[in-house]
Amino acid sequence: MNWLALASLALGAFFFLAGTVGLLRFPDVHSRLHALTKADNVGLGFLLFGLALEVGSPLVGAKLFVIWCLVLLASASVSHVIARAALRRGVEPWQR
Amino acid sequence: MPAVSSAVLRAGAFRIALYALLWGILAGFEPGSWFLGAPAVLLAAWLSLQLASPVPFRPWPVLVFVAFFIGRSVSGAVDVARRALAPRLRLAPALVVYQTSLPAGLPRVLFLNSISLTPGTLSADIRDDTVWVHVLDENGDHEQALSGLEGRLARVFPQ
Amino acid sequence: MTIDAVHPWLALFLLANLLAGLWRVLTGPTAADRMLSTQLFGTTAVALLAIEADTRAMPALRDVALVFALLAAITAVAFVRRVWQPREGSK
Numbered sequence: 001m002n003w004l005a006l007a008s009l010a011l012g013a014f015f016f017l018a019g020t021v022g023l024l025r026f027p028d029v030h031s032r033l034h035a036l037t038k039a040d041n042v043g044l045g046f047l048l049f050g051l052a053l054e055v056g057s058p059l060v061g062a063k064l065f066v067i068w069c070l071v072l073l074a075s076a077s078v079s080h081v082i083a084r085a086a087l088r089r090g091v092e093p094w095q096r
Numbered sequence: 097m098p099a100v101s102s103a104v105l106r107a108g109a110f111r112i113a114l115y116a117l118l119w120g121i122l123a124g125f126e127p128g129s130w131f132l133g134a135p136a137v138l139l140a141a142w143l144s145l146q147l148a149s150p151v152p153f154r155p156w157p158v159l160v161f162v163a164f165f166i167g168r169s170v171s172g173a174v175d176v177a178r179r180a181l182a183p184r185l186r187l188a189p190a191l192v193v194y195q196t197s198l199p200a201g202l203p204r205v206l207f208l209n210s211i212s213l214t215p216g217t218l219s220a221d222i223r224d225d226t227v228w229v230h231v232l233d234e235n236g237d238h239e240q241a242l243s244g245l246e247g248r249l250a251r252v253f254p255q
Numbered sequence: 256m257t258i259d260a261v262h263p264w265l266a267l268f269l270l271a272n273l274l275a276g277l278w279r280v281l282t283g284p285t286a287a288d289r290m291l292s293t294q295l296f297g298t299t300a301v302a303l304l305a306i307e308a309d310t311r312a313m314p315a316l317r318d319v320a321l322v323f324a325l326l327a328a329i330t331a332v333a334f335v336r337r338v339w340q341p342r343e344g345s346k
Contacts, residue, residue: 019177022180030220038215079212094189
């Protein structure tokens with residue numbers, strides 16, 4: 001049993017869960033973007049890292065890393081576009 | 097034949113090496129894969145030079161930035177997980193404005209995207225040099241965090 | 256027990272997570288809230304494909320995950336085009 005890989009997979013699952021809880025609980029679209037962009041990306045990172053450890057091939061690890069970089073780029077950009085669209089359509093950020 | 101500047105030559109050599117590495121990772125490094133791979137890499141490098149002019153950068157600060165970025169994005173995720181799973185929501189969101197001095201292009205793209213992946217901040221809009229940043233907690237020292245991030249990127253891209 | 260035994264549970268967990276996230280799509284309230292789900296779907300799809308590539312010993316699924324990630328990155332182009340404005344009007 002590869003405990004480091006297992007721990008990494010579990011951490012990944014945890015961050016996915018945290019992202020979804022934030023998506024459901026946070027009060028407005030801007031706060032929800034924080035939850036999803038940060039938690040899910042790091043969750044995916046831990047998950048792919050765990051899988052790479054399991055497979056143990058550097059080439060597969062490198063491919064998973066490239067995939068992670070692409071997803072990071074995509075979701076950070078999409079999150080900016082959504083935040084901007086919401087602001088420009090007059091969705092005021094929630095305030096306490 | 098027009099003279100090719102050394103900056104373009106250096107950028108071309110770097111992009112060929114980078115794309116060859118990518119090809120190897122995606123399609124495998126065995127000799128047979130380069131029958132298609134070599135022309136594809138050269139074509140991509142040529143095309144990329146037509147579409148995007150060379151952006152000079154310093155290799156060592158790039159590595160420093162990548163390590164810093166990975167650490168910050170993990171703490172960003174931990175921060176947001178703590179807030180999401182806390183019994184009572186402790187959010188005090190606000191929009192803050194930040195003036196950036198990074199040049200347009202790659203440095204700015206990286207800046208805006210890094211803002212969204214580091215703790216408590218999300219880039220929400222940009223007009224000229226003004227960036228609107230949504231923060232989860234208005235009490236934090238965001239000015240300092242943002243200028244720290246900007247400074248690290250400025251070291252990667254010499255002006 | 257090998258680590259492969261946790262893969263189906265991990266995949267099931269991610270699917271349940273996705274299903275819970277669908278609540279946000281249904282309730283909104285704004286269009287931007289619904290758009291959020293594209294993020295959740297993209298990241299979860301990549302995660303599921305990477306897991307299945309391992310579980311089923313089908314490395315090609317990893318390439319499917321890569322294509323998903325690439326397509327998602329193309330949507331980032333809209334963003335880049337906006338930010339990539341030269342300041343001095345030069346090329």
